Amino acid sequence: MNSLFALRALLYAGELLADSTLILMLAWLGASQKTASARHLSWAGALGMTLALPVLMAIVPPTIRILLTAPAKIAPTPTLSDMALIASAPLPATSGFSIPPSTLVLVLGALWLAGVCVVASRVAIAAICLTALKRRSRVYALAPGDEPKVAATRRECELRLCDGDTGPISWGVFRPVVMLPKNALSWPRERLHAVLLHELAHIRRRDSLVQALSHAACAFYWPNPLVWMAARRLRREAEIAADDAVIVTGVKPSAYAGELLQLAREFHAHGPALSHVAFFMAAPSALESRVESLLSPANIRSGVTSMDVLKIAGLGFFAGTAIAFARPSFAQEEQPVSPAPAVQVAPIAPPTPAVPPVPAAPAVAADPATVATTPAMGADAADSSVHGRIVIHDRDGLGDSDLKHMRMEVARARREAHAAMARAKPEIDKAVAAAKLGEQAVRDAQPQIDAAMAEVAKARPEIDGVMADVQPEIDRALAKVRADLAKEHVDMRIQEKVDAALQRAEIRIEAAHVGARDSHHEDSEREEQSTATPDDDQ
Numbered sequence: 001m002n003s004l005f006a007l008r009a010l011l012y013a014g015e016l017l018a019d020s021t022l023i024l025m026l027a028w029l030g031a032s033q034k035t036a037s038a039r040h041l042s043w044a045g046a047l048g049m050t051l052a053l054p055v056l057m058a059i060v061p062p063t064i065r066i067l068l069t070a071p072a073k074i075a076p077t078p079t080l081s082d083m084a085l086i087a088s089a090p091l092p093a094t095s096g097f098s099i100p101p102s103t104l105v106l107v108l109g110a111l112w113l114a115g116v117c118v119v120a121s122r123v124a125i126a127a128i129c130l131t132a133l134k135r136r137s138r139v140y141a142l143a144p145g146d147e148p149k150v151a152a153t154r155r156e157c158e159l160r161l162c163d164g165d166t167g168p169i170s171w172g173v174f175r176p177v178v179m180l181p182k183n184a185l186s187w188p189r190e191r192l193h194a195v196l197l198h199e200l201a202h203i204r205r206r207d208s209l210v211q212a213l214s215h216a217a218c219a220f221y222w223p224n225p226l227v228w229m230a231a232r233r234l235r236r237e238a239e240i241a242a243d244d245a246v247i248v249t250g251v252k253p254s255a256y257a258g259e260l261l262q263l264a265r266e267f268h269a270h271g272p273a274l275s276h277v278a279f280f281m282a283a284p285s286a287l288e289s290r291v292e293s294l295l296s297p298a299n300i301r302s303g304v305t306s307m308d309v310l311k312i313a314g315l316g317f318f319a320g321t322a323i324a325f326a327r328p329s330f331a332q333e334e335q336p337v338s339p340a341p342a343v344q345v346a347p348i349a350p351p352t353p354a355v356p357p358v359p360a361a362p363a364v365a366a367d368p369a370t371v372a373t374t375p376a377m378g379a380d381a382a383d384s385s386v387h388g389r390i391v392i393h394d395r396d397g398l399g400d401s402d403l404k405h406m407r408m409e410v411a412r413a414r415r416e417a418h419a420a421m422a423r424a425k426p427e428i429d430k431a432v433a434a435a436k437l438g439e440q441a442v443r444d445a446q447p448q449i450d451a452a453m454a455e456v457a458k459a460r461p462e463i464d465g466v467m468a469d470v471q472p473e474i475d476r477a478l479a480k481v482r483a484d485l486a487k488e489h490v491d492m493r494i495q496e497k498v499d500a501a502l503q504r505a506e507i508r509i510e511a512a513h514v515g516a517r518d519s520h521h522e523d524s525e526r527e528e529q530s531t532a533t534p535d536d537d538q
Contacts (some may be wrong), residue, residue: 001212011328013108017056017224019323020050024226026319031233036244036293037205037303040237041312043230044210047217049316052226056324064328112223119219126277127202130171137162137179148193148200161185165266170199171278172206182267191259194246202243202279207238211277229297236286244301247294257294260287301470431484438481440454442501445474449505453512474502 006253025048031039040331109525157176165182176200184192202208214231221227243260247253448470 002043003101006105009105010101010108012057013106013112015327016054017221019053019057019320019327020221020224021226022323023049023053023316023319024224024230031237034300035302035304036237036299037239038308040210040234040241041304041308042239043234044213045081045312045316046187047214047230049235049320049485050217050221051213053320055325056320057327060321060324062327063325116219119215119222123215123219123277130278132180133162133166134160134162138179140184148196151386156200168195168199168263168281170202170281173206173212176203176208178203183266191262192250194251194256194259195263196250197246197249198242198281200277201242205238205241205245208278209244210234210238211279215277232285234429236289237283239283239286240290240305242279243290243294244299245303248439253294257291260291260294268311395401434484435481438477438484440476441481445470445477453505453509 024046025043030042032040099461137160140159142159153441155441157170157172157178160177161184162179162181165181165183170176170178178196180195184195187195211234214234217227218231243256246256260282264284264287265283311359
């Protein structure tokens with residue numbers, strides 16, 4: 001589980017809690033309607049929307065994006081020595097205490113799942129108790145005169161008589177059951193009719209199905225206290241709405257309230273343990289509010305219509321969709337691959353071949369193009385004496401997997417380096433041989449250079465002619481030597497010695513030229529003096 005997924009999971013859980021709270025607060029404002037049936041419908045719609053909210057949030061894309069900076073990806077280092085040192089370096093020490101988002105998600109997920117299991121176990125235990133209670137009961141058939149006057153086109157429920165004093169109670173979604181206590185055989189007809197009308201109202205209103213939805217909402221949103229409060233209000237409004245359905249049939253409210261209080265006195269302790277699934281007519285949890293509602297003359301006891309159901313459903317769907325659209329979501333920026341940690345690697349210098357000293361050569365002007373293409377000798381050459389020296393400035397952000405990968409790359413790079421050195425050995429030998437040929441060419445040209453220097457003393461035109469003949473050959477030899485040295489990366493000290501020899505030769509030629517010119521001037525002055533002496537004698 002990566003950090004982005006963990007952050008999204010935490011944000012999703014927080015959004016569910018916040019959005020469910022907002023929906024239930026809106027339902028609280030809308031639950032101030034006049035009839036209990038409308039209030040019950042509002043709470044049922046709110047709890048149903050909280051269950052549909054995760055589906056809407058998974059379908060509807062969020063409109064608010066929170067961009068998170070992505071961690072920089074470190075490019076693999078191409079040098080062998082750098083990877084070797086990083087692989088052997090210890091991990092940087094970390095200080096402080098922090099919980100990774102993935103660990104926090106796992107802990108909170110386990111805690112939430114435990115709460116879901118606790119709530120579900122309570123409902124499952126109540127369902128098992130009801131099944132056992134049904135097995136201990138027997139079917140009860142009313143006499144034709146004892147049946148309540150209700151319009152029924154089919155058999156709506158199964159009436160059973162308990163062997164104890166539990167009831168009146170009703171439960172079931174697909175096969176509803178109404179169970180009466182065993183002392184119901186001695187009830188007056190008015191009480192029996194009121195009890196049956198009340199339980200039939202629960203069955204016709206599908207209150208058991210709505211109660212199952214409220215249990216699911218409580219299990220899913222168990223950390224939210226508003227969900228538990230909404231479930232209690234839903235159950236209370238269901239009882240009040242069923243009481244209103246009894247009053248609408250013509251039962252006197254005061255008489256019905258008296259029967260309700262009488263049943264509450266006969267209620268026994270094991271009844272509340274089953275109240276998570278079944279509806280107890282005389283449950284003491286909402287008895288006071290029910291009696292007040294029965295005795296209030298201003299209450300409107302009408303039910304809800306199909307249009308009311310459509311309105312509540314449409315309003316809840318609109319609110320849930322709007323909340324799903326307006327929720328934020330995390331997104332990660334894409335960043336380019338950043339360079340590897342700052343590493344300085346000293347190059348490994350190849351073996352320098354032994355080169356004999358180069359004799360002096362005449363001064364020749366260097367070719368600018370050749371000089372421009374010649375690699376400079378500087379600090380890199382000076383540092384080449386340190387083999388495998390590495391300085392690492394940054395080793396942060398390396399994990400165990402990165403170090404393992406780098407060690408593998410080190411081994412592979414070492415093998416490739418040895419193979420490359422073996423392949424480059426013939427080329428190095430050729431470069432050394434080419435350097436020796438260049439030195440031999442300089443030696444061959446030395447007699448011609450000496451002859452040219454001897455001719456300098458005689459006359460300048462002859463020096464220019466000799467230089468014009470020798471210069472092209474020297475330039476070609478030097479250009480070939482420089483190209484070979486640049487191509488094979490051989491030590492450039494040969495070129496420096498050749499240039500120094502040429503410079504010395506140029507100085508010697510210039511000195512010879514100056515000497516010859518001075519000698520010529522001295523001869524001219526002697527001739528002038530010899531011609532001027534007879535005139536002075538006269």
